[in-house]
Amino acid sequence: MKKLITLLLISITLTYCTSQNSAYTDEIKLFQYELNTEYADASESPLTAEDLKTFKALDFFEINEMYKVTAQFELTPNSPVFELKTTTDRLPLYRKYGIATFTLDGKKHSLSIYQSQDLMNSLEYENYLFLPFNDATNGKSSYGGGRFIDLEIPTAGSKTIIIDFNKAYNPYCAYNHKFSCPIPPKENSLNILIEAGVKAYKKH
Structure with missing residues (x-):
């Protein structure tokens, strides 16, 4: 009887885990689909008119839930507004909103998270x-100029923030040099491979 109960519990656990994994995979596939849909639309796409003619889909790393991390989040309310360097002379204003600390690949890492001073006044x-x-994939399997992740301000009082590298995407400059793109600050350089999210665009 005990064996039967144990087997039943194992079966339920495996079913639950499989269901959870499937739901997460579907979430990332939806992100990828929406990104591909945007890039295939000439009215929204950063691709050149020439590249749009042959565009089918972006190239992504394999979905890996290991790259979804729950980071400790420390607010930096007194940080000054600064001019963020870009690939052109444009210097948008940002402020360091907080510092996220997490463990990945057996090592502790920290990343600064920023808030646009222009967008903070937008309702949307x-x-x-x-x-x-x-990260260490730059210029190899990912775009040499770094990648971006969009996040939202955590709920009041929260001391954690979810960072999902499977949702990392390339700046528009990875597809078309006419754009002005933010350059990741040196403090946000990871010395590990982040094999998640969008890969390098084959033509750049």
């Missing part, structure tokens, strides 16, 4: 936070 994007980063 007032909760928007910006995470630009570099």
Whole structure:
């Protein structure tokens, strides 16, 4: 009887875990689908008119839930507004909103998370936070200029924030040099491979 109960519990646990994994995979596939749909639309796409003619889909790393991390989040309310360097002379104003600390690949890492001073006054994007980063895949399997992740301000009193590298995407400059793109600050350079999210665009 005990064996039967044990087997039943194992079966239920495996079914639950499989269901959870499937739901997460579906979430990331939806993100990828929406990104591909945007890039295939000439009215929204950063791709050149020439590239749009042959565009089918972006290239992504395999979905890996290991790259979804719950980070400790420390607010930096007294940080000054600064000019964020871009690939052009444009210097948008940002402020360091907080510091996220997490463990990945057996090591502790920290990333600064920023808030756009322009978008914070927009009703649509007032909760928007910006995470630009570099990692050891840059210039190899991912775009050399780094990648971005969009985040939202955590609920009041929260001391954690979810960072999902499977939702990392390339700046528009990875597809078309006519754009002005933020350059990830040096403090946001990770010395590990982040094999998640969008890969390098084959033509750049």
